[in-house]
Amino acid sequence: MNVGVVGGHKCPRAAYNAAKELGALIATEGWVLICGGGGGIMEAACRGAKSNGGLTVGILPSYDGHEANSYLDVKIPTGLGYARNILVVRASDIIVAVDGKYGTLSEISFALNESKIVIGLGTWEVKGVIRIKSPRAAVSYIKKKIK
Numbered sequence: 001m002n003v004g005v006v007g008g009h010k011c012p013r014a015a016y017n018a019a020k021e022l023g024a025l026i027a028t029e030g031w032v033l034i035c036g037g038g039g040g041i042m043e044a045a046c047r048g049a050k051s052n053g054g055l056t057v058g059i060l061p062s063y064d065g066h067e068a069n070s071y072l073d074v075k076i077p078t079g080l081g082y083a084r085n086i087l088v089v090r091a092s093d094i095i096v097a098v099d100g101k102y103g104t105l106s107e108i109s110f111a112l113n114e115s116k117i118v119i120g121l122g123t124w125e126v127k128g129v130i131r132i133k134s135p136r137a138a139v140s141y142i143k144k145k146i147k
Contacts, residue, residue, distance in 0.1 A: 096138050
């Protein structure tokens with residue numbers, strides 16, 4: 001199962017900590033973490049996943065991957081800029097959006113358009129996004145949906 005974690009490359013400390021916990025829980029389940037590969041929420045989720053031996057994949061906006069966070073196992077440079085957001089969504093079975101700005105909103109929109117489940121943790125309030133209050137609740141929700 002590929003779980004996409006989307007959110008901004010800059011974020012408040014509380015959102016960073018939530019994404020880190022989310023990443024750790026994703027790894028505990030044996031799921032692959034897919035993200036945009038940069039800093040902020042993406043780095044936090046990857047950092048948490050790596051702390052529990054998880055596999056992390058970053059689909060990067062640049063050609064050279066210079067923005068890749070140090071917790072990525074697989075780095076996929078695309079040269080597509082924000083257009084790579086559709087690749088993050090398509091590579092993911094389910095999306096968890098944490099915090100975020102307009103780039104995150106685009107990923108939420110792409111995912112909803114692709115009929116994917118989108119879980120929101122302190123992110124945009126958009127029709128179709130399942131509002132969850134904690135990383136543990138997000139993982140519990142995912143486990144119920146995949147059974």
